[in-house]
Amino acid sequence: MPRRSPVGRLRRQLRLAQHETMMFRQLMDGMLSQLPLRGMFKLIVRAVVEGLGYDRAGIFLLANDRKTLEHSMGIDEKGRFEWGKYPFPVSKKRGFSIFSDIANGHLDFFFTNNIRKKLDRARVSCGVTCNANVPLRVGKDRIIGVLAVDNLFTQRRLKKRNIHSLQYFATQAGMAIESHRMHVTLRHDVKELRRLSRVKDDFLSVVSHELRTPLTSIIGYLKLLLQKAVGPMSEDQQDMIETAHRNAVRLFQIVNNLLDLSRFQAGFQDMQKGSVDPVEVLSNAVQTLRTQAAVRGLILETEPAPSVEPIEADAPKLESVLVNLLSNAVKYTPEGGRIKVACIGTCVGGKDGVEFTVSDTGVGIPRKHLKKIFDAFYQVENHMTRNVGGTGLGLAIAKKIVEAHDGRISVESEPGKGSTFKVFLPRKGPVTGKPTDPGKAAKGSGE
Numbered sequence: 001m002p003r004r005s006p007v008g009r010l011r012r013q014l015r016l017a018q019h020e021t022m023m024f025r026q027l028m029d030g031m032l033s034q035l036p037l038r039g040m041f042k043l044i045v046r047a048v049v050e051g052l053g054y055d056r057a058g059i060f061l062l063a064n065d066r067k068t069l070e071h072s073m074g075i076d077e078k079g080r081f082e083w084g085k086y087p088f089p090v091s092k093k094r095g096f097s098i099f100s101d102i103a104n105g106h107l108d109f110f111f112t113n114n115i116r117k118k119l120d121r122a123r124v125s126c127g128v129t130c131n132a133n134v135p136l137r138v139g140k141d142r143i144i145g146v147l148a149v150d151n152l153f154t155q156r157r158l159k160k161r162n163i164h165s166l167q168y169f170a171t172q173a174g175m176a177i178e179s180h181r182m183h184v185t186l187r188h189d190v191k192e193l194r195r196l197s198r199v200k201d202d203f204l205s206v207v208s209h210e211l212r213t214p215l216t217s218i219i220g221y222l223k224l225l226l227q228k229a230v231g232p233m234s235e236d237q238q239d240m241i242e243t244a245h246r247n248a249v250r251l252f253q254i255v256n257n258l259l260d261l262s263r264f265q266a267g268f269q270d271m272q273k274g275s276v277d278p279v280e281v282l283s284n285a286v287q288t289l290r291t292q293a294a295v296r297g298l299i300l301e302t303e304p305a306p307s308v309e310p311i312e313a314d315a316p317k318l319e320s321v322l323v324n325l326l327s328n329a330v331k332y333t334p335e336g337g338r339i340k341v342a343c344i345g346t347c348v349g350g351k352d353g354v355e356f357t358v359s360d361t362g363v364g365i366p367r368k369h370l371k372k373i374f375d376a377f378y379q380v381e382n383h384m385t386r387n388v389g390g391t392g393l394g395l396a397i398a399k400k401i402v403e404a405h406d407g408r409i410s411v412e413s414e415p416g417k418g419s420t421f422k423v424f425l426p427r428k429g430p431v432t433g434k435p436t437d438p439g440k441a442a443k444g445s446g447e
């Protein structure tokens, strides 16, 4: 036998590597171009025939119940595609059939250069002489089907090294098929989630709207009763009406929050911006919470601010952000604690603006919750949150408002020691007043 030169061997290896690179590139192109699954199958069988030099190739995928191997795509010696031809039964029993053994992981590969001996009449009558089958793998442990190749009269005998490249290719193809399937499922799920989210938003917005009108009237009448406009009341009656009024106002706030959130989500929440004195807005917010803080025995102090220049903002919305931060500080700080607020002119990320700070000596927030507290309806479970009311909407809305000013809200906290919330607003926000890309701001919040 003539000895093969090392140069010849290297050349062959190089040729093989080039073929493989071409095939993988084709596979990647198929995945990236979001071909339909059938297109992907065609690409795979064609790559096997053209890239690895077989006459025919076929992909057989395991059905969901793993009881049959379905012929998903084939290519014959004339380059014609065919599919859906032969479903093969599969059994977990070893030795049931070669396909079955490969699909169940009992055999890593199978090949023959004399198919006549293997009594495969259908193939023999088509002129097949050599046949090889390898599993389509996803990772090490999962098999999703079988890749089969045939050679006709080309006299090219199969060798073990051919099988190795075939196995390697089949693993890449298996992963490509699987990621394609996952991509399709994900796209479907995302569509469905978007639809559900729209239904939820519509529902919230309709319900909140329908609740507001009757609630306004209830609150109005309760107020009249409290003002004794319809005559005197006993002390008990007064107590009851006061409780009813307090709860109706609370319900009204929740409905308003829901409505605000659904407006933001639908992109309808416009900011009415004008020149705003930050110190004045902060002092209004402090004023709103002063009595509540005093009732709970908390010290509420404002750090003296050097003069801060006005900013362009929606004053009532900005005030509602600060009121929510302050009301959280009041709710989540045990009696005797201290709350500090401050407002300074500063520069963040090259933008000139104002930073508001609300810090407390309260229960604090564990690190793992810090980012999530800005999500709607998210509340941290602890002994205080169980006792104080709330729906978990305040920070979600605050974040949307801050983002609509092109600003940034963040928190630092240590359980048992307290929390510090910071809101930075640039002196001039975006022109539209619409919320910015939520992903962009989410990174900055809760860090």
Ligand SMILES: Nc1ncnc2c1ncn2[C@@H]1O[C@H](COP(=O)(O)OP(=O)(O)OP(=O)(O)O)[C@@H](O)[C@H]1O
Residues within 6 Å of the ligand: 257, 324, 328, 329, 332, 360, 362, 363, 364, 365, 373, 378, 379, 380, 381, 385, 389, 390, 391, 392, 393, 394, 395, 396, 419
């Ligand atoms: N200063 C704080 N100290 C400790 N925990 C806080 C503080 N601020 C917020 N949290 C936690 O973050 C959660 C979300 O706050 P958020 O203001 O969104 O909702 P809420 O205060 O529970 O209800 P709502 O504001 O809708 O009335 C709170 O439930 C609480 O667990």
Ligand SMILES: [Mg+2]
Residues within 6 Å of the ligand: 324, 327, 328, 390, 393, 394, 395
């Ligand atoms: Mg709150």
